Amino acid sequence: MQFKDILKVTGVLLVPLMLGVATMMLTIQNTIDAKENREKDLDIAQRERDQTADLAEEERQDNRLIEYLNGISTLMFSTQPLDPLLRAKTMSVLRQVDVKRKREVILFLYEAKLIRSDMNSGIPIISLQDVNLDNVDFSDLRPPYTQVISNFYYETRIALRGVSLRNTSFQRRNLYRSDLAQTDCTRSNFSSVDLLEVDFSYAKLVECNFENARFNSVNLQNANLSQSNITDEQLAKALTYQGAILPNGTSLAILLFTLSSSTRDGSSSTEL
Incomplete structure (x- = not known):
């Protein structure tokens, strides 16, 4: 067999081999791409679930705060003894809300004069x-020296x-x-x-x-x-x-x- 014939045979054999290698590499790349896409989809789905859960928790805490403020406001105008009920409700809500809403609760209680020390006894309405x-x-x-008295x-x-x-x-x-x-x-x-x-x-x-x-x-x-x-x-x-x-x-x-x-x-x- 002449060298020219050997080259022809080799060429005939290499073509399907190269096609096979190319196909295999393309398949591997497609598999990698598909895996990355699945991971991205899962990540997006997880972020969406987390965001939904966060929004639900924010709404739950807002509703809990509003319910508490409305309940305390109603109690303040009732004729029943306030101290035990007010403290119980306050302790409960402060265990269920975050630091931002805890601040709002304390602001409300202070402005309602429920946690101010009595001028004579020094004891507040709510402990x-x-x-x-x-x-x-x-x-x-606020910037210094601009506070409203x-x-x-x-x-x-x-x-x-x-x-x-x-x-x-x-x-x-x-x-x-x-x-x-x-x-x-x-x-x-x-x-x-x-x-x-x-x-x-x-x-x-x-x-x-x-x-x-x-x-x-x-x-x-x-x-x-x-x-x-x-x-x-x-x-x-x-x-x-x-x-x-x-x-x-x-x-x-x-x-x-x-x-x-x-x-x-x-x-x-x-x-x-």
Whole structure:
């Protein structure tokens, strides 16, 4: 067989082989494309389901909030005892809504004068003891010096005793005579806040931000101020910080005892 014949035979054999390889590669590519398209379709479908679920949850929470506000408004005009019902309904709704709607609930209760400390007894109509308000943003987000005096918190006396307020912000608010005793305010933001006569007794104020906060007669008795940025000038304006844990972790009670012992020892040495 001549070389020319060999080439002819080889050419005849290569054509179907190349066609087979091309067909196989095309099939593989089509399979890959089909898989990617299925994954994209599944991803789109999942996003649509998530979006639908999110919208449904938003609607559910809006309806729950509206139902609560309407129910509380009706109760306020009824003749039956309010305190137990109001607290029960409030505790229930605050467990079911997100932080944005928790803020709306607190705004409503404050404006309705249901969580303001009574001028005489200091006790609010609704106690929020043990309520979780972590991560709620109560900041005044308007530019400084433009706040309207009649707006939320300017009369204050808001009663939040025993509430969990971790990572909560009150930036640029006025908390005049507010009751934040026994609260957990870990990593909360009190920057540029008016803290006139605020009760922080037995509060956990670990890592709190007090930058530019205005202190005047603040009760810090037995408060935990560990790793907060409260200044000596602010502490000096407190009503009391007896038994408090200072930012460096030192207990004021231990510090005073140490200083007292040192003073007595010094006096004894002098007498000797």
